[in-house]
Amino acid sequence: MDDGSGCRPCSVLCMPIQSSHNEMVGVIQLVDKLDGQTFNETDEKILEAFAIFAGIGIRNTKIFENTVKVIAKRQVALEVLSYHTSVSTAEVRKIQSFEIPPAQSYQLLDYGFSDFVLNDDDTIKACIRMFVDLQLLERFHINYEVFCRWILTVKKNYRNVTYHNWRHAFNVAQTMYCVLLRGHMKTMLSDLEVLALLVGCLCHDLDHRGTNNQFQIKTMSPLAQLYSMSTMEHHHFDQCMMILNTTGNNILSELSQTEYRQILHLLEHAILATDLSIYFKYRTSFFKVIEAENVDWNQVENKELLRGMMMTVCDIAAISKPWEIQKEVAHLLASEFFEQGDLEKTVLNVEPVDMLNRDKKDQLPSMQLGFIDSICMPVYKAFAKLNQELIPLLEGCQQNRDRWAMLAATNQLQASEGGKNGMKIEEDDGRKKCIDHSTESTQVPAGR
Structure with missing residues (x-):
């Protein structure tokens, strides 16, 4: 009862809140009357009446929540059936x-x-x-x-x-x-x-x-x-x-x-x-x-x-692929993120986080570095230690990290010089084109 304030309660009245099926769904607790008196039988009867009222309220709330879920399930089911x-x-x-x-x-x-x-x-x-x-x-x-x-x-x-x-x-x-x-x-x-x-x-x-x-x-x-x-x-x-x-x-x-x-x-x-x-x-x-x-x-x-960790290793495995594959997949994922960011701007009228913001697309290399360092490298290092046959995943991830780091550094240098960023996504006849200025090469993603 002592909440750490130094105040000690003099009188406590505690009572269960029960549903119509006599299931305890909560507890009411009163501590110290304002007039300094102890709780009495009258207080107990008043609280008992309030507990019944509270039980009805909680039950109705649960029924409403269940109804909302049923409606939501129906909406999801109808949406899925209409699409597939x-x-x-x-x-x-x-x-x-x-x-x-x-x-x-x-x-x-x-x-x-x-x-x-x-x-x-x-x-x-x-x-x-x-x-x-x-x-x-x-x-x-x-x-x-x-x-x-x-x-x-x-x-x-x-x-x-x-x-x-x-x-x-x-x-x-x-x-x-x-x-x-x-x-x-x-x-x-x-x-x-x-x-x-x-x-x-x-x-x-x-x-x-x-x-x-x-x-x-x-x-x-x-x-x-x-x-x-x-x-x-x-x-x-x-x-x-x-x-x-x-x-x-x-x-x-x-x-x-x-x-x-x-x-x-x-x-x-x-x-x-x-x-x-x-x-x-x-x-x-x-x-x-x-x-x-x-x-x-x-x-x-x-x-x-x-x-669980094996599922993560496989889900993010694109980060360990050869560079040309990794770069293309990274741009596909970035494009999907930007599409969500566009929705957040138009539907929610909010500014999306950098990862979802099309206006920040030139920061892709640095964002990829953050993703690799915080998520990918730790789990691949762990699996490489568990089983040396999985070391190629770690090596592929490290090689791609080096390439993204080089692009991020190039972007930073060019930005400081007032030049153009090292990698950006442009549109060409409806196709997404990945342009890597650091290597003067152009890659057009294959149809997927």
């Missing part, structure tokens, strides 16, 4: 007829893999190859027709946004495949965990709208009314489950009840782990585990940390 289409039988049969090339044909086991030269059919074939090579279809008795329909449905549930689209999800899955096989991380995981991670990678940005969680909250979107934390990530998981529960798409139908419950937990954990706020929350604990000796990776907490 179902997969036809002809499309499924076309995929079933494909001959699936070996991993070497697509360089799927290369950390420097690029999807720029692949068409959409190639990406589907490559996905099938990943699941086949990891023996997931055989291990979990996944029907091939159902699997083909599921992949096509997942692909169709990605919107045609600039960066967070099907191609991004495909690249994240490829990195996970590479980490599991070439990086030998598969030996540290169960088959069920491997399945959850690969499915999670393909589904981790389902129905992304090209705007981040903060935008959903600022605009008070239906999604933000459903989820106040990890808003988009919860929606991605919901979409993943919606697809799995759609007729002809349940690739998990042959799992036992125990395995099914486990993989739902693993899938949710994997997709939510792609929220960078979750990464920042748990990375210190992960780094401590990495530094420890004789780590038991079968311990539940350690394994969850490992899977």
Whole structure:
């Protein structure tokens, strides 16, 4: 009762607030009467009447909140249904007829893999190859027709946004495949965990709208009314489950009840782990585990940390790609950010942060440095220490950091001299053109 002020209460009256179902939903506490007298039976009866009134109020508030959520869910469902289409039988049969090339044909086991030269059919074939090579279809008795329909449905549930689209999800899955096989991380995981991670990678940005969680909250979107934390990530998981529960798409139908419950937990954990706020929350604990000796990776907490950090490693893997790929992807992501910034200016009438501000596009190199130093390098260093087979990711990240640092320095020098910045995004006949003045080269991003 002592709040640290030195004042000691002389009289206290405390009473529970109960709902109509006799559930305690709160507590009322009165301390010291103004006239200095102690609380009496009359006070108790008055407070009891107020507690009943408060209980009704709290109940009505909860009913209202639930109603708002139901309405928001309906709005989201209608929005999704109006946007997405179902997969036809002809499309499924076309995929079933494909001959699936070996991993070497697509360089799927290369950390420097690029999807720029692949068409959409190639990406589907490559996905099938990943699941086949990891023996997931055989291990979990996944029907091939159902699997083909599921992949096509997942692909169709990605919107045609600039960066967070099907191609991004495909690249994240490829990195996970590479980490599991070439990086030998598969030996540290169960088959069920491997399945959850690969499915999670393909589904981790389902129905992304090209705007981040903060935008959903600022605009008070239906999604933000459903989820106040990890808003988009919860929606991605919901979409993943919606697809799995759609007729002809349940690739998990042959799992036992125990395995099914486990993989739902693993899938949710994997997709939510792609929220960078979750990464920042748990990375210190992960780094401590990495530094420890004789780590038991079968311990539940350690394994969850490992899977979550693996999702982050794969989600940001574009930062470790060869420079020409990294530069192009960075501009695609920046373009999507600027599109959100434009919306914030017009819809919210606010000035966006530098990262989203098109007027600050010349600061891209310095912003990339901040992203690498605060997010990428720490986690890649940790995984390089965990497994030397993952060192190429760290090396690629470091090489790109050096290039961005050079461009940032060039920009700063030219700015101080009153010259033009070293890298900027220009428009040429509707195409985004990346111009790197420091090397006098021009790169036009391939269609994605």
